Amino acid sequence: MNPLNIKMPKEKKVSYVINIFGVLAIFLLLVLVFESNFLGGRTTYIKGICTTACYTIIMVASLNLLTGFMGEFSLGHAGFMSVGAYSSAIVTNALIGSGIPNFFLFLIALIIGGFAAALTGIAVGIPALRLRGDYLAIVTVAFAEIIRVAFCNFEVTGNGKTMSGIARLSNFYWVFWVMVVCVTIMYMFVRSRFGRTVKAIREDYIAAAASGINVTFYKVLTFTISAFFAGVGGAIYAHYMTAMIPTNFNFMYSAEFLTQVIIGGSGSLTGSIIGATFLSALPEAMRQFSQYRMLAYSIVLVLVMIFRPGGIFGTYEFSLTRILKKLLAKIKQHKSDDKEKHS
Amino acid sequence: MSEVKKPVLEVKHLGITFGGLKAVDDFCLEIGESELVGLIGPNGAGKTTVFNLLTGVYQPTEGTYYLNGLKMNGKRTHQVVRSGIARTFQNIRLFKKMTVLENVIVAMNMHMSYSLFASVFRSKKFWREEAEIEKRARELLEIVHLEDKADYIAENLPYGQQRRLEIARALATGMKLLLLDEPAAGMNPTETAELLDIIHVIRKKFQISVLLIEHDMSLVMKVCERIQVIDYGITIAHGTAEEIANHPEVIRAYLGKEESEDLYADN
Amino acid sequence: MSLLIQSVVNGLNQGAIYALIALGYTMVYGIIRMINFAHGDFIMVGSYTLFYTIPLMIHAGMPPWLSLFVAISVCVFVGVAVEMIAYKPVRKAGSMSALITALAMSLFLQNLAMVLFGANPKSIPAIFTLPVLEFFGVKIQSKYLLTMSIGIVIMLALSIFVKSTRIGKAMRAVPQDKQASTLVGISVNRIITTTFALGSGLAAVAALMYCSTYPRATIDMGSMMGLKAFVAAVLGGIGSIPGAMIGGILVGIIEIFVKVYIAPGWYEAITYGILIIVLLVKPTGIMGKNIGVKV
Numbered sequence: 077m078n079p080l081n082i083k084m085p086k087e088k089k090v091s092y093v094i095n096i097f098g099v100l101a102i103f104l105l106l107v108l109v110f111e112s113n114f115l116g117g118r119t120t121y122i123k124g125i126c127t128t129a130c131y132t133i134i135m136v137a138s139l140n141l142l143t144g145f146m147g148e149f150s151l152g153h154a155g156f157m158s159v160g161a162y163s164s165a166i167v168t169n170a171l172i173g174s175g176i177p178n179f180f181l182f183l184i185a186l187i188i189g190g191f192a193a194a195l196t197g198i199a200v201g202i203p204a205l206r207l208r209g210d211y212l213a214i215v216t217v218a219f220a221e222i223i224r225v226a227f228c229n230f231e232v233t234g235n236g237k238t239m240s241g242i243a244r245l246s247n248f249y250w251v252f253w254v255m256v257v258c259v260t261i262m263y264m265f266v267r268s269r270f271g272r273t274v275k276a277i278r279e280d281y282i283a284a285a286a287s288g289i290n291v292t293f294y295k296v297l298t299f300t301i302s303a304f305f306a307g308v309g310g311a312i313y314a315h316y317m318t319a320m321i322p323t324n325f326n327f328m329y330s331a332e333f334l335t336q337v338i339i340g341g342s343g344s345l346t347g348s349i350i351g352a353t354f355l356s357a358l359p360e361a362m363r364q365f366s367q368y369r370m371l372a373y374s375i376v377l378v379l380v381m382i383f384r385p386g387g388i389f390g391t392y393e394f395s396l397t398r399i400l401k402k403l404l405a406k407i408k409q410h411k412s413d414d415k416e417k418h419s
Numbered sequence: 420m421s422e423v424k425k426p427v428l429e430v431k432h433l434g435i436t437f438g439g440l441k442a443v444d445d446f447c448l449e450i451g452e453s454e455l456v457g458l459i460g461p462n463g464a465g466k467t468t469v470f471n472l473l474t475g476v477y478q479p480t481e482g483t484y485y486l487n488g489l490k491m492n493g494k495r496t497h498q499v500v501r502s503g504i505a506r507t508f509q510n511i512r513l514f515k516k517m518t519v520l521e522n523v524i525v526a527m528n529m530h531m532s533y534s535l536f537a538s539v540f541r542s543k544k545f546w547r548e549e550a551e552i553e554k555r556a557r558e559l560l561e562i563v564h565l566e567d568k569a570d571y572i573a574e575n576l577p578y579g580q581q582r583r584l585e586i587a588r589a590l591a592t593g594m595k596l597l598l599l600d601e602p603a604a605g606m607n608p609t610e611t612a613e614l615l616d617i618i619h620v621i622r623k624k625f626q627i628s629v630l631l632i633e634h635d636m637s638l639v640m641k642v643c644e645r646i647q648v649i650d651y652g653i654t655i656a657h658g659t660a661e662e663i664a665n666h667p668e669v670i671r672a673y674l675g676k677e678e679s680e681d682l683y684a685d686n
Numbered sequence: 687m688s689l690l691i692q693s694v695v696n697g698l699n700q701g702a703i704y705a706l707i708a709l710g711y712t713m714v715y716g717i718i719r720m721i722n723f724a725h726g727d728f729i730m731v732g733s734y735t736l737f738y739t740i741p742l743m744i745h746a747g748m749p750p751w752l753s754l755f756v757a758i759s760v761c762v763f764v765g766v767a768v769e770m771i772a773y774k775p776v777r778k779a780g781s782m783s784a785l786i787t788a789l790a791m792s793l794f795l796q797n798l799a800m801v802l803f804g805a806n807p808k809s810i811p812a813i814f815t816l817p818v819l820e821f822f823g824v825k826i827q828s829k830y831l832l833t834m835s836i837g838i839v840i841m842l843a844l845s846i847f848v849k850s851t852r853i854g855k856a857m858r859a860v861p862q863d864k865q866a867s868t869l870v871g872i873s874v875n876r877i878i879t880t881t882f883a884l885g886s887g888l889a890a891v892a893a894l895m896y897c898s899t900y901p902r903a904t905i906d907m908g909s910m911m912g913l914k915a916f917v918a919a920v921l922g923g924i925g926s927i928p929g930a931m932i933g934g935i936l937v938g939i940i941e942i943f944v945k946v947y948i949a950p951g952w953y954e955a956i957t958y959g960i961l962i963i964v965l966l967v968k969p970t971g972i973m974g975k976n977i978g979v980k981v
Contacts, residue, residue: 085546149785203966210721210785214920215965217913218958225955236951261539268538268545269524269531272517276525279514286474286508287526288500288592327909328796331789338786367801374794381787382775 091397098396099256106252123248124316129356130248130255131312136336136352137259137345138305143334144343144391145266146298147278149213152200153306153333155220158325159196160189160307161314162233165242168315172243182245185311186254193307194300196223201299205292208281217327227322238321246316254312258305263345265301274298328370335373338387339380347389427452427628428504428596433472433482434652442468443652446482448630450596453622455629457643459636459663461672465652466632467509470598473630474506475499486596501529505594507585509601509632515574519565519584522573523556526591556591562624563587563617579610583617590621597621599631603638611635615642636673640664648672688824693946694939699830699899701938702837706892707915708922708930709844710885716861716925717881718777720784724768724791726912728886730799731764732757732893733903737808750813757890764795765886766879774875792909799905810901813894833895840891841931844884848927853880861925914941914954917961923974932972 106126110119139153164185171181204215228236265271273294277284281291314320340351355373380387428450435443443465450456460466471477473484475496484491486502494502505526514522531552537545560566563583568576573584582602589597599618603611615638622629633639639646640660647657650672656663663669707729714722739753768791776783816828848854856872857880864874896911897903914937922933937957944953964971 088541147782149782151789203962207965207969209781211965211969213785214721214913214916215962218917218961221913221958222955222962225952225958229951264539264541265535269528269533269549270535270538272521272525273528275517276514276521279516280512282476282496283508283512283514283588284525285496286500286506286512287588288497288505288529289525290495290497327913328793328906331793334786334789335793368797370793371797371801374790374797377790378772378787378794381779381783381790382772385776385779385783 091395094397094400103249103252107249110248125357127246127248127251127312127316129353130251131309131316132333132336132356133255133349133352134258134305134309134312135333136340137262137348138302138309139333140337140340140342140345140348141262141266141274141298141302141305143337144341144348145271145278146274146295148205148208148295149210149334150216150299150302151213151327151330151334152216152218152220152223153302154325154327154329155216155223156193156196156303156306157310157313157329158223158227158320158322159303160193160310161320161325162227162239162310163192163307164189164311165239165314165320166232168243168245169241178243178245179250181243182247182250182315185245185315186308189307189311189314190304191307193310194304196307197300197303198296201296201303205295205299217330220325220327220330224322224325233322236322238319240319242314242318242320244315244318246312251312251316254308258308259345259349262301262305266345270294270297332370332373335377339373339376341387341389341391343391344387344389344393346394347387347392350389350394351387425452426450427454428473428484428486428630429488430473430484431482433469433479433484435468435472435477436480441652443472443649446472446649446652446654448647450628450630453626453628454645455618455622455631455643457631457633457639457646458649459633459639459646460649462634464650464672466649467600468652469649470506470600470630470632473499473598474504497529500592500594503593503595504598505589505592505596506598507582507589507600507602509604511578511581511585513573513581513584513588515572517573518569519560519571519573519576520553520556520569522584523559523587523591524552526588527552527556527593530593559587559590562590562620564613579606579614582606583614586617586621590625595627597627597629599629599633601632601634603633603635611638618642689946691824692826693942695826695830695834697939697942698935699834699895699938700942701918701935702834703892703895703899703911703934704915704918704938705841705931705934706837706888706895707912708919708934709841709927710888711912711916711919712922712924712927712930713857713881713885715919717857717878718773718784719781720773720788721916722773722885723785723788723909723912724795725885725889726908726910726915727792727795727799728761728765728889728908729893729896729911730903730905730908731795732761732890733810733897733907734799734803734808735760735890736813736893736897737810737903740811740813744811750811751894753813754890754894757893758887761886761890761893762883765882765889768795769879769882792912796905796909803905805905807902807904810897810903812901813898829898833898836891837895840888844888845927853877857881914957917957919971920961920969921964921971923971926971926973929971929973 109115110123113119115122135153135157139150142148142150167188168181168185171184200219204212204219207215227233233239273289276287276289277291277294285291336351336355337348339355341347426449428448430446430448433443433446434441446469448456458466458469468477472479475494475498479492486504489502491499491502514525531548533542533544533548557566557569560569563586565580565584565587568580573581576584586602603614606614618629621627631639631643643660645657646660646663648655648663648669655668655672656666707726710725711722714720714725735757736753739756740750743750743753772787772791773784776787814829814832816832819826819828848857856867856877859872860867860874860877868874915934918933918937919930921936922929922931937960940960941953941957944956
């Protein structure tokens with residue numbers, strides 16, 4: 077048995093450092109690509125795709141908290157996104173002339189968006205989470221539709237017409253780090269007593285209750301956290317698109333997120349990241365085929381369901397640490413092989 | 420074992436009605452400290468319903484029950500468990516896709532206190548609690564002889580080990596009263612003997628009381644200090660093993676009259 | 687007064703459409719416990735079939751409503767194909783997989799239609815040319831009365847079919863106990879396929895009724911209408927055929943009345959509100975039965 081280690085275990089520390097360097101490397105690579113003008117006139121366009129990919133990652137990963145870890149479906153994720161988008165846009169519209177630097181304004185927008193969506197999440201979650209499975213899925217659709225109808229009827233949100241003139245505060249470099257922070261928080265949540273409890277509820281809620289777990293509390297908590305990040309995603313969306321209409325956040329958009337969760341692998345956050353990146357970047361890269369995008373999604377989805385029900389990545393988490401370890405082991409092996417040869 | 424102890428569990432006239440049918444009626448029971456009581460009865464007699472009542476899965480329509488003098492009526496399952504009643508299930512209910520160790524740790528969640536922020540920032544408290552809990556979970560696994568299976572996925576364990584894991588998980592809640600629902604069902608004699616050993620060890624080590632539902636009469640007779648027999652939701656006898664074995668009502672319920680064969684058909 | 691009667695007629699007409707669609711949901715849910723998200727899109731398939739075949743019928747000198755039979759064939763074909771190709775392989779994989787597959791099929795049908803027919807709405811030629819009736823100053827479209835009667839006749843026929851024919855009885859037996867049904871010689875797979883065929887046929891009829899009221903076909907017409915029809919099925923008690931009819935009529939009438947009298951912008955929210963309340967208060971609906979979890 078290990079001695080009781082009060083501090084962070086060393087291997088964890090190493091793995092965190094490796095991951096930080098990995099993320100930094102990706103970021104610097106992107107900065108290099110964009111700033112060197114390597115892409116020429118297409119830089120802005122590609123940056124835009126990357127921004128889209130970033131908020132899609134937040135949306136898909138947060139939905140995965142529900143679908144993959146809690147084992148329940150939400151088909152109303154776009155509804156929470158719209159709450160974040162509209163609430164943050166209203167606040168920044170009010171604050172825009174007050175001399176607050178853009179960066180802080182953007183932070184305020186994210187926080188407002190997140191909390192507004194989280195509050196909605198609590199309001200929806202407490203009644204809705206008494207249901208499970210397909211009934212819950214359908215109730216989340218109903219709530220999202222009600223939210224959409226509400227935004228169609230409010231004066232501040234454009235009375236059903238496009239709400240435009242939102243300040244463009246999203247900037248790819250900021251959005252990238254927001255995404256990193258969001259995904260990290262979700263990852264930490266999943267790998268804690270909270271995530272463990274939520275997984276237990278997914279496996280067997282009766283046994284979870286019999287193990288002293290307040291099932292309702294943890295379900296609502298997860299639902300709220302998921303909604304919070306959807307709101308953050310929505311805030312980015314609003315301040316990147318600068319104009320939006322409630323029908324943007326319809327059932328189809330929610331379904332698209334769910335599709336990406338499932339294809340990426342429900343229960344794998346890295347699967348969500350990879351899935352969201354590819355599925356939002358690929359069709360943009362092949363513009364002429366964009367009308368086939370959802371068609372292809374749906375076919376892939378059916379094939380995944382038939383042949384690989386856990387999604388492409390399943391619950392497998394991509395780990396930089398593991399790959400580095402394997403590489404090191406290989407190098408060592410190689411060296412010792414060489415030594416044997418020499419001797 | 421006739422000395423009088425302060426009752427851990429006190430059940431007074433508990434009853435529940437499902438759509439006009441009395442599933443359990445006027446159920447009374449007292450369990451003293453570290454006592455082992457058996458609850459037996461034919462199939463469909465209402466034994467599991469009693470467990471469901473005692474753990475807040477169902478709310479009783481009549482009667483009250485107390486744990487260490489604390490009224491338990493109206494508490495939800497997780498609250499009952501926190502007060503100190505834990506159970507196992509007749510049809511094993513493990514967290515199938517999680518590891519054996521995780522199965523135990525989940526039940527210790529209520530003894531952990533680090534906050535959401537602590538988990539996000541991976542504070543010192545986080546690491547300390549996680550390490551402590553893991554250590555305790557491994558100790559519990561040792562008691563049920565599963566210490567070398569800690570990293571197995573629960574559903575891959577053989578049947579008998581799954582039942583033992585359920586016991587470890589129940590122990591992890593830190594309860595005072597353990598309800599075992601047919602723990603030996605489907606076990607072979609060696610496994611049953613091992614199970615009895617484990618029950619013996621945990622009673623001695625943790626000073627807990629046990630209420631045991633069991634189908635296997637010989638097992639109940641062997642280990643239980645007192646036995647209560649129910650049939651059709653009604654208590655028909657209680658007493659020591661010897662008294663029960665010779666009780667005419669019990670013999671009738673178990674061996675059955677000609678016309679009561681359908682008793683065994685429903686489950 | 688005249689507005690009230692007109693609203694009632696409109697509501698009943700709308701309700702009859704929902705009821706026909708809800709029947710499809712309820713029958714499929716009753717038999718395989720799956721929300722067939724693609725069911726709404728069968729209406730879209732039916733409507734586009736009408737759009738393309740009505741001119742042909744008129745060209746050939748035949749009455750336009752004969753297109754209904756083409757639409758029924760196409761819908762039945764699509765429904766059965768969806769069931770055989772996509773749903774059957776995942777049937778044993780659990781309700782979550784089934785739900786996602788159904789969602790995927792819905793997306794597939796809509797996006798296939800988008801690729802084939804384009805995103806612009808298509809206006810459908812008049813199917814019935816019937817006069818507007820006038821009773822004591824109340825104007826009522828007689829085509830509403832016609833479509834309503836078609837709906838009622840079909841629902842009655844379906845009830846009789848399910849109650850008294852062999853296949854109908856089998857359709858009621860399978861949801862009760864699949865294994866027992868197999869034991870008494872019912873081919874469960876065939877019954878499921880039949881159910882899909884029936885449900886999609888009804889969707890084609892619903893398409894005709896819808897298109898004679900609102901002569902427009904759009905790509906996403908099915909998914910929203912499907913959701914509302916699903917609300918109707920849940921309200922009536924999912925799995926129950928008379929429940930679907932009652933639920934459909936209720937939702938139709940409530941929707942029209944909210945639209946006309948209370949809050950025109952909010953009528954959809956009311957429909958979904960009903961769904962939420964029903965599911966939370968009495969998830970079994972008006973006619974449904976309770977299913978508990980055994981511990």
